[in-house]
Amino acid sequence: MRRRTTAALAALGVAPAVMLGGCAAPPELLRAEGVARADAAVAEFPAEIDALRHSAFTLGAAMLAAAPEQNQVTGPVSLLYAVAMLRAGAGGTTAEEMDKALGLPEQNLDAALNSLLAQWEEFDGDPGSVDEEEPPGKPLMHLANGVFVDAQTPTGDNYLRLLAEHYGSGVYPVDYSAPSTKAAMDAWVDRHTGGRITEAPGSYDPGNTLTLLNAVYFAAAWEQPFDPSATEDADFTTASGEKVSVPMMGNLVQAWYARGTGWQGLDLPYGDGFVMRLVLPDGGSPVLDQAGLAEVATVMDDAAEALVVLELPRWNHTHRQDLLPILRGLGLDETFGPDPDLEAIQQDASVTGAAQQANITVGEKGTIAAAVTQLDVMSGSLPPQPDIELSFDRPFLYQIIHLPTGFPLFLGTVMDPR
Incomplete structure (x- = not known):
């Protein structure tokens, strides 16, 4: 007989009477009694936080590289927290692989991420309270x-x-076979993104036994807003070389500017240390790899304040990604394969899905953005994976053969199956 998760939660002080919720609202967060978030010394882990910054750029560069011709918005911090929560339950060669591929700190990973949360807490608030017309x-x-x-x-x-202790997360016990569980996950996403994302980004599988979700929401007004009356239609040359007319905002801004090798960059301030970093290549694709992003960060650290006549288009983009091929492409074959060491999470656990959805709105007054990352885990053996995928989606030949004699009883082609 299987031991229930109820027993584990009861050991943490969670009452079984409130285990399952049957409504579409997010189930109540169950915090373990006596297991408060650990104290986080903001400046205690500088080396670990520096390593995590590089890890975030590694993840962000991989996501950008997956769809270089599309409008993209990704949430590297969201993915970093979701992957780190998975790493918290990894062991053996799986843990080693994650640390090596992502450049995670060898020690104090969870404590450092808790420290980051502490640094950002002064900016925390309810996304649902934001008036998107007035960031x-x-x-x-x-x-x-x-x-x-x-x-x-x-x-x-x-x-x-x-x-x-380190991620501020409680437990939402659910029944994956019940339709209300997907609705509960969607409601959680909706709540923590202020309605900008209304559904969990991954496909729902009733066979899953654990889901890790992270949401990051950001809203801020420009330190120097654009005057809407200065917005005019202007030409924008697309990646294909086509010129299109778009609303182009205009402003005279005091910002940090620097020029690198083949690009120039601008840090456009919101306030309280937040900026939008804009990088304009001299030519070619704006998609940078991890080394390119690191170079931009290094150069912009020494940027000088300048008075800039700025033209910037408005944009409103949404982007969804299947993260499994991206993460495997980083070298995480064991972690996201059929037999990882995630025994600390659940017996015979493996990751069945990984996805992210993000969106951003940039206008004259400021910026609103949200990202949600979802990692799904299944306990027990995965169903067998096909060796080949084959779609007869073009003309083909067919035969009906009597195998003992090899004679073709019927032979034909399908050129148009209608």
């Missing part, structure tokens, strides 16, 4: 971690305790 003068940055677990599947209590 807040003080930037609002909201980061949330959610852990949905199947109440009938044994889940490591030490793992749940670690997530409560």
